[in-house]
Amino acid sequence: MTTFNAIEAPTLTPETAPPAGELIVANVAWFPSIDLAHMREAVRLVGTVTTARLRDAAIAAIDEVNRELQAWRAPLEATGVASLAELPADEIGGESVQLARYRRAVYFLARADLTEKYRDFDSTKSGAADAAEVETTIDADRRNARQAINDMRGVARTTIELI
Structure with a gap:
């Protein structure tokens, strides 16, 4: 059974804190850069997520969101919109709600990725319950990211078909 150990941000002192530039992940010119300190606080990353791991997860999430929005972005750029x-x-x-939606998508995809990677193995009954709770958290994070992306594009969140 898998279980989850809490992810808590390490305490950063002036001596251990990374330089300010390392806390910003520069993005392509059209989309905003991502502030890792803001991300850490906004999605309540608790535990031992290092800045390096957070940065890697943020880069992967930025790439995924940017690729998903590529077809939506292209006609906007063609009409002269220089940035989100x-x-x-x-x-x-x-603040523009579009910027907030973009950050939300990136933050929640990164947190889902980190949560998946921080699971431990535990065969106890409580471990099984914790694993189910973590799966729910991961699914909710991915859903929140997808909803933010759909909201940016003006796409309905739910599709219902009769079969």
């Missing part, structure tokens, strides 16, 4: 920040959208809290 320039795309006309509602602003909430002083």
Whole structure:
């Protein structure tokens, strides 16, 4: 049975904290860069996720989201929209909802990836219950990311067909 050990951010002191530039993952020019410190706080990464592991997960998530949005982005660029920040959208809290959706997609895909990698093996009854809870968390994170991507593209979240 698989179980989950809590992921808690290590305490960073001025001596152990990475340089500020290492906490930002630069993105392609059209999409925003990702602030790892903000990601760590926003998705409540608890445990021993190192900055290096977080960075790798963020890069993989950025790549996946960017690829999924490539076909949506191309016509926008062709009409002169130079970046996601320039795309006309509602602003909430002083920020474009499109930027917030992009970050949400990246953050939740990265957390799902990290959660999958931080599982341990445990054959106890409580371990089985913890494993089921982790699967639910991973699925919810992936669902949240997909919903954010669909919201960006203006695609319905649910498709229902009669069979």
